Amino acid sequence: xxxxxxxxxxxxxxxxxxxxxxxxxxxxxxxxxxxxxxxxxxxxxxxxxxxxxxxxxxxxxxxxxxxxxxxxxxxxxx
Amino acid sequence: xxxxxxxxxxxxxxxxxxxxxxxxxxxxxxxxxxxxxxxxxxxxxxxxxxxxxxxxxxxxxxxxxxxxxxxxxxxxxxxxxxxxxxxxxxxxxxxxxxxxxxxxxxxxxxxxxxxxxxxxxxxxxxxxxxxxxxxxxxxxxxxxxxxxxxxxxxxxxxxxxxxxxxxxxxxxxxxxxxxxxxxxxxxxxxxxxxxxxxxxxxxxxxxxxxxxxxxxxxxxxxxxxxxxxxxxxxxxxxxxxxxxxxxxxxxxxxxxxxxxxxxxxxxxxxxxxxxxxxxxxxxxxxxxxxxxxxxxxxxxxxxxxxxxxxxxxxxxxxxxxxxxxxxxxxxxxxxxxxxxxxxxxxxxxxxxxxxxxxxxxxxxxxxxxxxxxxxxxxxxxxxxxxxxxxxxxxxxxxxxxxxxxxxxxxxxxxxxxxxxxxxxxxxxxxxxxxxxxxxxxxxxxxxxxxxxxxxxxxxxxxxxxxxxxxxxxxxx
Numbered sequence: 001x002x003x004x005x006x007x008x009x010x011x012x013x014x015x016x017x018x019x020x021x022x023x024x025x026x027x028x029x030x031x032x033x034x035x036x037x038x039x040x041x042x043x044x045x046x047x048x049x050x051x052x053x054x055x056x057x058x059x060x061x062x063x064x065x066x067x068x069x070x071x072x073x074x075x076x077x078x
Numbered sequence: 079x080x081x082x083x084x085x086x087x088x089x090x091x092x093x094x095x096x097x098x099x100x101x102x103x104x105x106x107x108x109x110x111x112x113x114x115x116x117x118x119x120x121x122x123x124x125x126x127x128x129x130x131x132x133x134x135x136x137x138x139x140x141x142x143x144x145x146x147x148x149x150x151x152x153x154x155x156x157x158x159x160x161x162x163x164x165x166x167x168x169x170x171x172x173x174x175x176x177x178x179x180x181x182x183x184x185x186x187x188x189x190x191x192x193x194x195x196x197x198x199x200x201x202x203x204x205x206x207x208x209x210x211x212x213x214x215x216x217x218x219x220x221x222x223x224x225x226x227x228x229x230x231x232x233x234x235x236x237x238x239x240x241x242x243x244x245x246x247x248x249x250x251x252x253x254x255x256x257x258x259x260x261x262x263x264x265x266x267x268x269x270x271x272x273x274x275x276x277x278x279x280x281x282x283x284x285x286x287x288x289x290x291x292x293x294x295x296x297x298x299x300x301x302x303x304x305x306x307x308x309x310x311x312x313x314x315x316x317x318x319x320x321x322x323x324x325x326x327x328x329x330x331x332x333x334x335x336x337x338x339x340x341x342x343x344x345x346x347x348x349x350x351x352x353x354x355x356x357x358x359x360x361x362x363x364x365x366x367x368x369x370x371x372x373x374x375x376x377x378x379x380x381x382x383x384x385x386x387x388x389x390x391x392x393x394x395x396x397x398x399x400x401x402x403x404x405x406x407x408x409x410x411x412x413x414x415x416x417x418x419x420x421x422x423x424x425x426x427x428x429x430x431x432x433x434x435x436x437x438x439x440x441x442x443x444x445x446x447x448x449x450x451x452x453x454x455x456x457x458x459x460x461x462x463x464x465x466x467x468x469x470x471x472x473x474x475x476x477x478x479x480x481x482x483x484x485x486x487x488x489x490x491x492x493x494x495x496x497x498x499x500x501x502x503x504x505x506x507x508x509x510x511x512x513x514x515x516x517x518x519x520x521x522x523x524x525x526x527x528x529x530x531x532x533x534x535x536x537x538x539x540x541x542x543x544x545x546x547x548x549x550x551x552x553x554x
Binding site for chain 2: 016027028029032033034035036037038039040055056057059060061063
């Protein structure tokens, strides 16, 4: 499973939607459950799943699935 | 005077002043009033004065037009969160018996909801401003009995509340406020009324979720103030660190809603915004913003909820209805023109049981200290405050009790670093119950934030001799 698929899985599970409803462009607010509370849960779950930790300045840039995937891959490459 | 009349006066006196901004759309006071009149004409074509109109309340222009339009048409507006679960929505409909349901509800199964739209005036009777003693809105509370109650707010109540709030915060017509709180709740809707009552500008954004949008909006529109709940501040801090401090010179005020906020969080906000008027209110739907504290001005009293708002009196009464002196604990009671006119469908003499003399009983327990500051000791009403969203333990319990294997459940709020409180459920089970499975089941029935974060299996629940649940004993 690549990073995109894994992040989509996390977003889908956190937002309680089918993974087929989530794509790279899916962003905060796209589902009613992807509100501020949902967004924090997604970030926490991503951090846990990949064993990484984001700084506040990095978190601000995480608006959609593609942002998250990019940030995860950058972290993993460090 | 009503807020609708203030808006129409603004439209005449300062027609080109910007009233609302939503995305790329900018609406002047003149345009706003025209839209309200069109909306009122539409409502008149579909319902009669005095009818209730259930309106899906979203942070968008269409809602603002429909909200004030329904008022101008003489109807009673019932603003409801479009995400409201089906059970609660049905109960609200059962109580309010609306003539119209307008807007999109996610769980509106079976109800005929009309889209929010305007039409050319169909030659209806001339519209006249509502009388200030008429009921403007029914705001549905979470309700301590589990059943939501329709709080009747008159135009005079709403105008009085707006004046009290604007007076305390020091708002002016030059303010540009950003609204990220949901207008479906009385805090967010109250902010909209406050801003328009001052002839100021309101910028609508959907929520706090996108920090890029939040800070981008502050910067682009030179926002001078916003409202939030303590959970919003936790979120802003976690997602953006100290960035809010970059706007210290620009942000003139912040209003914070009543919920637990640690002293540490308050001090951090004060440190980042040393010149901003940071005001936190204490209030309830029935008596909006009854007390206020200004963090910088009242820094020696940050553990209190502040002093009575302008034109508001607060007194503490014991169980016998006697007024108590300073530092004596009792029920906190409020008096002022902002106190609601009653509950929809509840006889006035029954509503008067909620009063001690002319003071409305809040159901909160506490005292007033020797300096006149109100100190809350506990919430007698066992409502759980999850990040500013109110959860009735009874609503969650009702769903839990229907689950196979759970004999009886009781829910309380437990402290949470991020959200202030989250739901914890104590369950008496007939057998081993998989609480993860329970969570999944609940996710189909109630909103996410109402789902218990913690479960505990117990042999029995604490009850009074007559069988009433004593939830507060479970809080430990």
